[in-house]
Amino acid sequence: MQIMARLCISADGYITTPDGWPPQVIDPTHGPGSHGIAEFLRTCEAALMGSTTFVPALTADRWPWPDLRxxxxxxxxxxxTPDDVTFDSDPVRLLERLKADNQGGDVHLIGGPATIETYRALGVLDKFELVVLPFFVGGGMRLTDSLNPETGLEFESSRPLPGGSVEIVYRVRR
Incomplete structure (x- = not known):
């Protein structure tokens, strides 16, 4: 099991639009499986996220994680909230539950900087992927104002995606 975070980020450094949506939703190439997410999810069996990411899904037209715990x-x-969604306010307890339920598949860590940093600080984040989108949004939430060089990110690979986006994958050193 690997825990992997994947975020889209605009060319001007924002992970949300000014109104709080992920920037990929305003990309004309956006759709189910776009931006490399279909390939990314092939090895995933679970989604781990903060409540800020989860709550908007309750009113979405379609459940964003139909095949994931x-x-x-x-x-x-x-x-x-669907009955099969596991909630916990303690990140360690939630991680223990996830590990106990895991059948060998990977975990998609979804969320903003606080959620990702929580699990990185616990030493369980294995990969961090960024999809750099070829447009500017002009405002919103930034991934970080300054990246601490001690985060342990090590470049692994990059590749172009359809529509002009670029995927950059980092391993997280422990």
Whole structure:
């Protein structure tokens, strides 16, 4: 099992649009499986995320994680949460539950900088992937204002994606 984070980031460094949406949703090439996500998810059996990422999915037109077990770091279980979604406010306890349930597949760590940093600081993040989008959004949430060189990111690979995006994959040194 590997825990892997994957984020899209605009060319001007934002991981959300000014109104809080992931920047890939405004890309004309966006659709199910776009931006390399279909290939990325082939090895994943679970999604681990913060509640800020999870809550908007409750009102989405389609459930974003139909084939994955979902684990949410959050203090309150929102109304309408499917029964099979695991919630816990303690990141270590949630990770232990995820590991106990794991059948050997990978875990997609979804969320913003705080959620990703929580699991990186616990030493369990194995890969960090960025998809750099070929457009600017002009505002929103930044991945980080300054990257600490001690985060242990080591370049692994890069590749162009359809529509002009570029995928960059880093291993996380422990």
């Amino acid at each position: 979902v684990y949410v770091l959050g203090s309150e279980r929102p109304a309408g």
